[in-house]
Amino acid sequence: MDSQLVQRQMSGEYRIKEDSLKVLYVDIHNLMFDFKSVKFIHIPREKNKEADRLVNEALDKKLVK
Template identity: 50%
Template sequence: MDQQVGIWRLHTDGAARGNPGPAGIGVVLIDPRGQVAERVARFIGTATNNVAEYTALITGLQRALEHGARRLEVYSDSELMVRQLNGQYRVKNDGLKPLYRQVLDLVARFDAVRFVHVPRERNKDADRLANQGIDDAGER
């Protein structure tokens, strides 16, 4: 299967210990054959959980584009973010508005993107990576 034509899967998660507090992001990008193309665990400094969620998504979208993905299904356990991106909720928080616009700009570069809310249990790898990003920062 041509990787650019098939559907890629992206699992993202953001975590903050405290709100705001030390925050990390987790990203798992899976190619159309079901192989993990990339995993990201990164500390992003002090942020709210919602900022971490959006930052993880932005990172995942950027990585998917760099891998040549054209069609993407995005899985997140952030019900707020998924509903905002699906047009069910408005983005009212001024701190999230620029991140939301950045997501829309990235989404426009794909042929198709679908956002799906999943329970935390179905997003364990991304959750683990987000927490690993925070933990790794504490070891510096």
């Protein structure tokens, strides 16, 4: 999943088409009330190598199960 797409969906710039993502959006939106301020920022993969590594590691483990 493209993180920039998710960032734009969470910021309200793009609508969410997938039903499974709509459920997650509602959960996240409800959690946002617990914070004074929330920002969704896209960080390109090449500028956040550790996060990219962790995502790939998690996906690899999921595929093995």
